[in-house]
Amino acid sequence: MSNRSKQSSSKGPDKGAFPLDHFHECDNEAKQYNQCIQKHENMPKRCRKYQVDYLQCRMNNGLMEKEDLSKLGLGPETSWETEEQEKQFLFDKINRMKTKAMEEVQKKTEQSKQQV
């Protein structure tokens, strides 16, 4: 346990500290992001568009190092649409299995009835 606590304490941020936005250049984007998150039950994945807007505003105004969005983990593979698609896919799969199972149960009951 003590080993772990040593590791966990105080690792600095990867890209250093964010420079402060004293001139309020990106405040609008921040506001929009906050509003969006309130609407969507505090899930940042659903407000990816505003997140990207904010980070790009920071990059354009020299408040953040410029980097590819896909490298920052904001590509299409991790978007909310893919998650919903996966959910739908799994739901369909389960439904299919259910219907199959119901059919088999019906078959067996018919068979048992016939035997009887």
Added chain:
Amino acid sequence: MFKLSKLFYSFKHSSRSNIQHNLSSFKKKRRQELLYNIGLYGAAFGCAFGAVPFYRLWCEHFGLEGDLDKKDYSMKGKKLDVFRKYHIEFGAETDPEANWEFLPVQQNVTVHAGETALVFYRAYNRNDKAVVGFATYQIFPEDAGLYFAKIQCFCFNQQLLNPKEELQLPIYFYFEPEINEDPLLKKCENIKVMYRFYKAKNQELAQLAENEYKTVKKNKMILQKLRDAKKTGAVSEGDLNKIKSTKFTDKEIEDFDEWAYDNPLEAAEAQKEEESKN
């Protein structure tokens, strides 16, 4: 007879030229050896330098990933469990000395491991003077803190807030996907992140900011005086230098309204409008 001819032969060829020939061949051999040596050491040195890009190419070719300069947050090779969500609460504490307002904008957020998320804190400096602060954080449960990776935040660095300034402080973070496999965190669904804002002991930055502000004001006052002087008429060099080196008291600097005489063009236009109205 033979021996005599041998003697005669050796006597003839053991002349100065023979010795010089031997010497020159000796020198040649040593020079060759020297060049070989230099070449060998140079090659070893060059290999040591060349190993760095070579290693990189090798790794790229065989697909071995390492911690290179630019870290990749796209989680390409890893399998993410998108449906196991963590409910993360954000809390804030301030130093009572500092007289700030420091609160999270989003009180809780739902993310899954490996997802990069942006969260804001809001800070407001109620003082009349600039203050330098320092933020640190704590995570409960502690075992989850191992997997909390920040891409960028406002912590571990002295931050200066101007008087009566309100700022949005962002945190850009993610939880590493390995958190899903930690046996101690199997039942963990709620994680709390607590930020604490301390007033930094050394307020040098604030002092610098204030001094800058004062010099800017002083320069504006001097400019105003110069413009006024030029309006009245031509001024000599001596008078200009005098005006440039006037000293103001602290009270005068504080009372000066810097927005009144900022843009002479605007003031002139405003005057013209007034005149045209009249």
